[in-house]
Amino acid sequence: MKLYDLDLSGNCYKVRLFAALAGIALERVAVDLMGGEHKRGPFLELNPFGQIPVLDDAGHVVRDSQAILVYLANRHGDERWWPKDAAGQAEIVGWLAVAAHEVSDGPGRARLADKFGFPVDKAAAEGVSARLLPLLDAHFARHDWAALGRPTIADCALFPYLALAHEGGIDVTPHGDLCRWMARIKALPGFVAMPGIR
Numbered sequence: 001m002k003l004y005d006l007d008l009s010g011n012c013y014k015v016r017l018f019a020a021l022a023g024i025a026l027e028r029v030a031v032d033l034m035g036g037e038h039k040r041g042p043f044l045e046l047n048p049f050g051q052i053p054v055l056d057d058a059g060h061v062v063r064d065s066q067a068i069l070v071y072l073a074n075r076h077g078d079e080r081w082w083p084k085d086a087a088g089q090a091e092i093v094g095w096l097a098v099a100a101h102e103v104s105d106g107p108g109r110a111r112l113a114d115k116f117g118f119p120v121d122k123a124a125a126e127g128v129s130a131r132l133l134p135l136l137d138a139h140f141a142r143h144d145w146a147a148l149g150r151p152t153i154a155d156c157a158l159f160p161y162l163a164l165a166h167e168g169g170i171d172v173t174p175h176g177d178l179c180r181w182m183a184r185i186k187a188l189p190g191f192v193a194m195p196g197i198r
């Protein structure tokens with residue numbers, strides 16, 4: 001299975017992290033984002049949205065980090081990471097949506113501004129983060145994991161841009177329960193980090 005990937009991408013790291021935790025082998029294919037490879041012909045045939053990560057499983061192509069997590073957990077993982085029941089799946093998808101929206105629009109976009117100099121609305125990203133972090137802290141005050149009382153792909157989707165928040169000038173340290181959840185993820189067997197994760 002090929003993962004079209006970039007070391008510094010938190011979205012790609014969601015997939016690398018889950019694969020490491022679940023013991024799934026991936027062949028990483030580096031995409032030259034700075035050189036615009038993701039906006040040219042061959043790559044656009046894989047993902048017309050011109051974004052990484054993309055997974056190619058023997059010709060079956062999946063785009064979007066959340067979709068890739070669901071695919072891998074279904075196809076190659078086991079029920080620990082992605083349950084069969086509707087209620088459990090819905091609980092996880094709710095958190096995948098938070099990863100794709102609030103976490104991405106808040107800490108993720110703040111990092112795009114500070115680390116990469118992208119012309120994003122930093123104040124808006126800070127505002128989203130300021131609303132999000134207390135919500136997450138309150139959740140993790142009552143729960144060890146995002147969903148189902150155990151590590152799932154929801155944790156893998158939420159973790160990267162929260163663990164990288166400092167690279168966007170977003171301070172998570174006042175949120176102790178959120179930090180303790182991140183420490184629990186780092187302690188999972190098979191955990192791998194990425195550049196910027198302390």
Ligand SMILES: N[C@@H](CCC(=O)N[C@@H](CS)C(=O)NCC(=O)O)C(=O)O
Pocket residue numbers: 009010011012038050051052053063064065066100
């Ligand atoms: N919703 C997508 C977002 C993917 C995304 O934004 N990827 C970034 C790299 S982290 C990218 O390819 N950016 C280039 C672009 O949007 O032009 C996902 O979760 O995979």
